[in-house]
Structure formats: C-alpha cells, structure tokens
Amino acid sequence: MALNPEQQAAVDAPFGSNLVIASAGTGKTSTIVARIERLLTEGIDPREILLLTFTNKAAAEMVGRLERRFGKLAIEAGTFHAVSYRWLKEIDPTLTLKEPKELKLLFKTVYGRRDFKRAGFEGDPYQAGTLFDLYNLYQNSQPAISFGEWVGERSREQREFREVYDDIVQEFEELKGEYGYLSFNDLLLKAIDYRESIRPFREVLVDEYQDTNNLQARFLESLSTESLFCVGDYDQSIYAFNGANIAIIASFTQRYRNGRVLNLSKNYRSTRPILDLADRVISHNERIFPKRLEVMRREEGVPPKLLAFPDLYAQYEGIARMVASSPTPKDRIAIIFRNNSSADGIETALRERGIGCKRRGGISFFDLAEIKAFFDLLALTLNPKDMIAFIHIMEFAKGIGAHIGKELYEGAVLCGEGDLVKGLLDPLERNPFVKRERNVQLALFDDFVQMGSKGNFHGVVGDSFLSSPLLLHPKLSQEGALFLEELASLFRRLRPIRRTEKYVQILLESGIYRHIVEKLASKRAKLKDGSIDPRLREEALKRIEGRKGLIRELASHYGGIHSFYNAMVLGSSEMAQGEGVHLLTVHGSKGLEFDEVYIIDLMEGRFPNTKLARREGGSIEEERRLFYVAVTRARDILYLSYARYDPVRKEEFRPSRFLREAGLIS
DNA sequence: ATTAATCCAGTTTTT
C-alpha cells in the first residue's frame, strides 16, 4: 500500500525523539510497519529494533507483516510486560509470574491480619480488594511518596490509616519474596533495576503511546536507545484506571528536547457520517491540540442508526436478529459494549439463532477447575516455594483444608531444610509438627505419636514414603497422605525432564492429577440425592480429557516449560474462543476495525459507566473517549442501541448522554 | 478448630 505524504514523513523522520499523533483509522499500523521496513532496508540489525505494543496480538500482527517481506526476523516485539519477561528470563530462568487474582488473595490475607477497630480507628478503611487495586495503581503511577502517604493525599478520610497501609504493603512484598512470586508490575520494576544488563537499541517504537503509565514511561527512559518513535492519539486514551497518564503524551516535547511531533490526519477507515458523529461527541472534551480529521472515503455513506428497545432482552434479541439478516460476513461484524456483563446476554441471543461468536477471555478456559489445578501443579513444580499452589492442590484431598495444607507445607520445608522438594523426597528424620519446646521436654511422647500416626497409612502409601515424617501430622487424612506421596513421586519423575511436551505429559498423567480429575468428574456427576450418575461421570471425564488435549496442544508451541507457564499468565486473557461475530469490550476493541459495528447498552449508568467515572482515575471525559474509540472502529455501518428497562433488576434506564451529544436524540 | 455444605448477593475496564 502506498503511503500518503504525512505517513511518509513519519517513516522518514530522522533518528531522535519522534511523536506521531495518529487519529483513529489513519493508517497507524501501516506507518509503523513501513518505518521498520525502512530501518531494515537501511541495514539496521533487527535485533537492535524494539517494538512495544499494547497486546501481544498487535505485535505478532506487525511482525507477521514484516516477515512476509523479509522472512524470519529477530525483531524484539511484544507488550512491555512480555518483553521485560524475555529479558529477565535470561538473568534468572526460573522466575515465575503469579496471576493477579492469586496475588489479590494473598493481599487479602495480609490485610485480614489487621484489626482496625481494635486498633482504635474511627473511620472506615478501604476494603482489602480496593486497597490492592489502589496499590497497583500506585505502582503504575510511580509517585515519590510512600503508598500510605499517597492514599492519604487522595483522600482525607484515609489519612489516619496511612501507616497501617504502608505496613500492609511491606508485609505483602515480603511474602511475595518468600513465595517467589512476581506480579505484572514486578516485571517492569525488575527490568528497570537490571537496565545495565539490557542491550542497547538503535530505535524503540511504542504503539498506543497515549495509554502509557508512569511506570512504563520510566521503563522507556531506562532503555538505552538512539531513537524513540512513539505513536498515539490522546482521544483514544482509555486506561486511566491502570495509571495511563495523558500528560506523558502531552508533555512529549518538554521531556524530550528536540522532540518532533508529526500528525496523521487522513482517515481511510470510516465513512463521513460515522466520523462526523465521532467528532461531534469527542468535541465535548477539552482539546489538547486542535485536531482536524480529513475524511478520505468518497462515498456518501450510511448514516449511523439509533436503535431503542423496551428492555434489555428485547435489545439482545433485536441485535441478534439484525446480525442474522445482515449480508456482511459474520467475522467482519463487531458488537461492542462498555461492561463485560453485557456479553452473556448477547451471546445467548446469538446462540439461539445459531450464529457463532468470538469472545475474548470471558468464562475462560483458565477458570475451569481442572485447568486451574493443572496450572497450580505446574506452578508448584516450577517454583516449589509457591505455598499457595501447594495448598490449592492439597485441598482436593478429603480432610485437608487451607490450615492443614499450610502446616504440611511448612512441615515439608522444615524437613527439607528450606527446600520443599527435599522435604518430600529426602526429609530429615524428625517430626516437624511438634512445637519445639515440647519436642525437647516430651521426646518420648513424640515417639509415641509417630508410631501411632504412621500406622494409619499402611496400604495407602508406598513403603518408601511410609517413613516420611510428614505422615506424622496428627490430622492428616488418608487421602492427604496419598496426595503427599503422589506429589513426591511427581517431583522425582519430573527432575530429569527437559522437554516441554514430556513435562506436561507427565503432569497430566501423574497420579495426583488423575485423582483430582476423578474427584472433579464425580462432583459434576452428583445428582440431587447425592448419588453419582456413572453416565454423567463418563461425560465429565471425556470433557476433561479434551481439555487435557488442549493443554498439550498449547504447550507444544513453547520452547521451554517456564516460557509456557509465563506465557499463559501473561497472555491468557488475549486468547479468543470461537468463530464468527466479534463480541468485545471497548477496551478489547482498541486497534481493531470492522465493516459493521453495534454499540449496545448505551444507557446512563452503563455507558457512560457513571459509577466508574466518579471513582478516582475515572472521568466522564474518559468515558467519552471510550465512546469515541467504539464509534471509530466502524468502517461502513454503525448502530447505536439502548434499552429502557432491566427486567431482572427492575431498573429504568435513560439513554446515554452520548446519544444526545451525537445528535441522535434531543 | 477445621472442614464441608448450603445459601445469598452481586457483577470494571487490562498487562
């Protein structure tokens, strides 16, 4: 595709600090690709080019376009996080990421150890979950003050808790270290720490620069590069909740002396009526730079159409009906919503009409119990310090809950002199479960307990495991003993394994995973009276078998078992399932385009999500930018839809103010 | 004191 003069100017911009302001649909991706092409044809080593994007999919697509022309390329490309991980892996190949959900749980237990009332506080502290989210935002915003001070500055009422909050995050950080956990933010923070060991680049290209937060900006500054090429559009900044800071793009020329700003203003994507509508609405936001978008498409275009429905379900039905009868190929249609909660309703309505749809994340594969269990098992074998994974696995055994799980873990670590694997396979011969004082004074009694406990597990565990001091736990159940032995045997069998496929195979076929799978299948086959239907059980097992196959298939694409695990944590939400109409949140739709777009649930409260807009980080301007992003995904046809009533919550709706701003209602 | 079962409320966007 030929470039227009503006695009060419960006491609040809000399080395230095370049900022390209690229409005929606102005050929941003093509420009980045052409820029890299130019660098390559000038003879720059691909290894000296770094491309940072917002999703790994976007990076893969751009690299794919380049490779079609140049063949296999060694360009470093991916999200900030994926790239950081790749570098850190070379420094420490065993580091393992932990899901934000799990970290939140850990944070909650740390928080739970504080008793605010008893400590004499009057006011209401933030809840654990809120505080955890705030902590992430704090890390992303990188202020110079402590977390507690920062919270106190944003809210007067919270000032009294600032020391407690500092204490909580300190303990949380210590525990993370103890268990060997890394959060997404830790990837960037660690990469900044190791900046000296990261190779220099000739040019670093940054896509979606408007969504950069302070942590990412610091990461960029820590890189050694001759030239910076940032592409963004402040009207599409929609990640304030994640610390995205428009000031970063707005202050580019102040921060980079000799920084150049280039503009891409010719829109090739959408028809005039669609762009006019987008423009009318976004003009209600304060303009940072006046921006004029030139419509390049010649045809008159179809005016966007407003759809009003009496209630939510009539809306989902109606949209499904329209999609069904539309001549547009299904995979070039997108249904876009503000909140993920809209997805289920529309998906059901589409299903009923036999229309397939493609949905990201959602009721994910990774939320299934058997998949979670697999990844806990994998996480534990990769990082034996992962106490939480150990407990999750042991909880499948009857009679073992969080408490005993934790005691077993600590016992094993004690018997292994700090090493869980040693504690399982080659333990010191002593009872780790008696209090030390007692141990000294009542040595004879200990012996008695040992003999007695071990006797219970004859026939349950093998001879070699029968001598394990872990079996001395007074409340250990038979199943618990079996699980411990199976776990020990799994560690033994995995030790010499290098190949990813083999490693995954052994995990999936291990005794412990088989037990877990059978328990899950039985649970799912349980009838109302408590009995198990063998047919249902067979079906459940079959479904699980299929999912095991999927895990094998996923794993086969990765060179190392650590890479596989970390890629699953980093990219699980990017994976989409299904074929057909695209179901997307506005955030998920960023950077994509479709012939026909339906924006649904355009009601006050929902979109704009007024609850979020009132919260810190949110604003009605941000909601308006979200609307702008959604509208500018459309090439030819745009429908805007709302419903007047929610029959489940018995709630009346008013149409979104954006519909008024768009001139569609008065 | 722990674990298992049962019932009730609630549901933000992403790496």
Next chain:
DNA sequence: CTGGATTAAT
C-alpha cells in the same frame, strides 16, 4: 455462576 458468609458436622 461465583465468591463470601453462615451453618452444620467432625
């Protein structure tokens, strides 16, 4: 449909 909280059972 899930997570949390409450309750029953061990």
